[in-house]
Amino acid sequence: MHEELSRDFSLEGRIAVVTGAASGIGRETARVLAQAGARVVVADLDAQGLAETVALVVGGQAQARVTDMADRAAVDALADAVVAEFGRLDVWINAAGILKNTPILEVAEPDLDRLLAVNLKGVFFGCAAAGRVMRERGGSIINVSSAGADTTPPGVSVYAMTKAAVNSLTRSAAKEFGPFQVRVNAVAPGWIDTPMVTYRFRTAAGEIDAAAREAVVRQCAQASPMGRTGTPRDIALAMLYLASDASRFVTGQVLRPNGGAVMP
Numbered sequence: 001m002h003e004e005l006s007r008d009f010s011l012e013g014r015i016a017v018v019t020g021a022a023s024g025i026g027r028e029t030a031r032v033l034a035q036a037g038a039r040v041v042v043a044d045l046d047a048q049g050l051a052e053t054v055a056l057v058v059g060g061q062a063q064a065r066v067t068d069m070a071d072r073a074a075v076d077a078l079a080d081a082v083v084a085e086f087g088r089l090d091v092w093i094n095a096a097g098i099l100k101n102t103p104i105l106e107v108a109e110p111d112l113d114r115l116l117a118v119n120l121k122g123v124f125f126g127c128a129a130a131g132r133v134m135r136e137r138g139g140s141i142i143n144v145s146s147a148g149a150d151t152t153p154p155g156v157s158v159y160a161m162t163k164a165a166v167n168s169l170t171r172s173a174a175k176e177f178g179p180f181q182v183r184v185n186a187v188a189p190g191w192i193d194t195p196m197v198t199y200r201f202r203t204a205a206g207e208i209d210a211a212a213r214e215a216v217v218r219q220c221a222q223a224s225p226m227g228r229t230g231t232p233r234d235i236a237l238a239m240l241y242l243a244s245d246a247s248r249f250v251t252g253q254v255l256r257p258n259g260g261a262v263m264p
């Protein structure tokens with residue numbers, strides 16, 4: 001690859017925070033950003049999963065920090081700790097999220113509150129903490145949305161609603177932070193095989209109902225003109241583009257790596 005183009009995609013010398021990095025998309029994103037040269041701080045509620053992520057990052061360019069994204073003070077402390085240690089913050093990825101499949105008439109208020117706290121307030125806290133710090137020298141914030149924000153499938157109303165709000169917040173933050181050269185974009189994946197989407201196929205015995213899972217995967221694959229569902233790396237590569245200077249004139253956008261399954 002030409003040197004100039006390598007520079008555009010390189011994250012050499014950059015400091016990145018990835019939330020929800022103990023699993024799935026966040027974990028693979030941390031790996032890819034580190035492969036591109038970034039030093040990565042991985043944050044999640046799950047300490048064990050974070051340790052596994054750090055071990056998977058080539059060259060050990062990662063540091064773990066247990067953080068509840070629903071706790072504003074903890075999120076602010078994460079941003080401050082990164083700046084105190086590295087002197088800068090260039091990329092912040094809000095990948096932490098939860099999913100619960102429940103029809104509207106059966107949604108219990110504590111579940112509603114937790115989904116809003118993590119998927120909505122957590123992303124808001126992340127944007128605010130990163131924006132506050134990045135005002136000094138610019139940066140890139142990426143919020144993880146979902147194809148569900150556009151398709152609003154039955155049974156996931158609260159989740160879809162939080163992701164639609166994330167798209168809206170992305171645009172607001174892009175406008176407010178743009179003058180400081182802070183770009184804010186969202187990535188809205190289609191079906192990606194991670195623990196998040198497999199939980200609902202768990203039987204009472206704690207095993208995954210492979211046939212039920214396979215049926216849903218087949219249905220999702222058929223919705224894509226490419227005939228397949230996605231992988232965490234498919235999404236992490238979209239994150240790399242938005243994190244790097246390759247996307248330097250892109251802000252306020254929702255990028256949809258979904259194999260063409262949704263084209264709003």
Ligand SMILES: NC(=O)c1ccc[n+]([C@@H]2O[C@H](COP(=O)([O-])OP(=O)(O)OC[C@H]3O[C@@H](n4cnc5c(N)ncnc54)[C@H](O)[C@@H]3O)[C@@H](O)[C@H]2O)c1
Binds near residue numbers: 020022122191193
């Ligand atoms: N898997 C998919 O098909 C899919 C599709 C569209 C969007 N997404 C989104 O991608 C993101 C990552 O999901 P995933 O599929 O990798 O799921 P995952 O369950 O594998 O990973 C989510 C991570 O978020 C962490 N987390 C949950 N609550 C947290 C909190 N309060 N504070 C900090 N960390 C917390 C979990 O511990 C977990 O490690 C989510 O925002 C999800 O909504 C996933």
